[in-house]
Amino acid sequence: DIQMTQSLSTLSASVGDRVTITCRASQTINNWLAWYQAKPGKAPNLLIYKASSLNVGVPSRFSASGYGTEFTLTIDSLQPEDFATYYCQQYNRFPWTFGQGTRVEIK
Amino acid sequence: RLVESGGGLVKPGGSLRLSCAASGFNFSPYTMNWVRQVPGRSLEWVAGIISSSSHIFYADSVKGRFTISRDNARQSLSLQMTSLRADDTSVYYCARGTEDNLFFFDLWGQGTQVTVSS
Numbered sequence: 142d143i144q145m146t147q148s149l150s151t152l153s154a155s156v157g158d159r160v161t162i163t164c165r166a167s168q169t170i171n172n173w174l175a176w177y178q179a180k181p182g183k184a185p186n187l188l189i190y191k192a193s194s195l196n197v198g199v200p201s202r203f204s205a206s207g208y209g210t211e212f213t214l215t216i217d218s219l220q221p222e223d224f225a226t227y228y229c230q231q232y233n234r235f236p237w238t239f240g241q242g243t244r245v246e247i248k
Numbered sequence: 249r250l251v252e253s254g255g256g257l258v259k260p261g262g263s264l265r266l267s268c269a270a271s272g273f274n275f276s277p278y279t280m281n282w283v284r285q286v287p288g289r290s291l292e293w294v295a296g297i298i299s300s301s302s303h304i305f306y307a308d309s310v311k312g313r314f315t316i317s318r319d320n321a322r323q324s325l326s327l328q329m330t331s332l333r334a335d336d337t338s339v340y341y342c343a344r345g346t347e348d349n350l351f352f353f354d355l356w357g358q359g360t361q362v363t364v365s366s
Contacts, residue, residue, distance in 0.1 A: 173350075175352035175353070177291075177353075179291075181287075183358070184341060184356035184357060184358050184359060185291065185341070185353075185356050186356075187352065187353060187354045187355075190352050190354070196354060228290065228291055230291070230293075230352060230353075232350055232351040232352045235305060235351075236293060236305070236307050236308070237293045237296075237351045237352075238293070239290050239291040239292070239293070240290065241289075241290045242290050242291075
């Protein structure tokens with residue numbers, strides 16, 4: 142199985158900060174990577190697919206990049222509603238696997 | 249919209265059937281999946297089925313115990329769970345994949361809690 146590693150489990154930041162979350166795959170996944178935002182008691186929300194494509198309705202302060210094994214999700218000017226947990230997921234090779242999540246908390 | 253139902257408390261070794269009702273979109277062309285999450289822990293993809301039901305996929309952790317199925321006419325997805333274990337305790341989400349058989353998930357239900365405990 143492809144292991145997805147998010148180096149930070151928790152990240153502390155303030156409103157207005159620029160935040161970068163990283164995700165590493167244990168083998169190359171080309172650009173078959175998605176990012177999700179999850180909040181307690183709510184369904185996860187797709188932010189990014191194909192490593193850098195913004196899903197419909199996702200604010201433009203979210204962006205992402207990467208190819209192969211190294212990927213990043215960036216949030217420009219963090220907003221109060223962005224405090225959540227973010228997961229990466231590879232869909233290059235079965236079984237589809239998620240990172241362990243990076244929780245963005247208020248500093 | 250996706251709405252799950254059927255969760256609950258079940259004893260180890262027991263069975264449960266989860267359902268997911270889809271509305272507001274044409275269900276037929278999409279891959280459909282079940283993804284689970286223990287609160288406070290990561291997401292785990294459990295099972296997926298392509299539009300025609302000709303290809304079905306399971307995580308190793310549930311293979312042989314869970315069965316995913318779909319009814320395109322009724323716009324519904326099911327997950328039959330047998331031989332349940334304590335480590336199957338999770339919130340189970342119904343999640344939509346894509347029309348071209350890619351397994352990322354752009355629409356999720358609110359989830360249904362499954363608790364396996366004696």
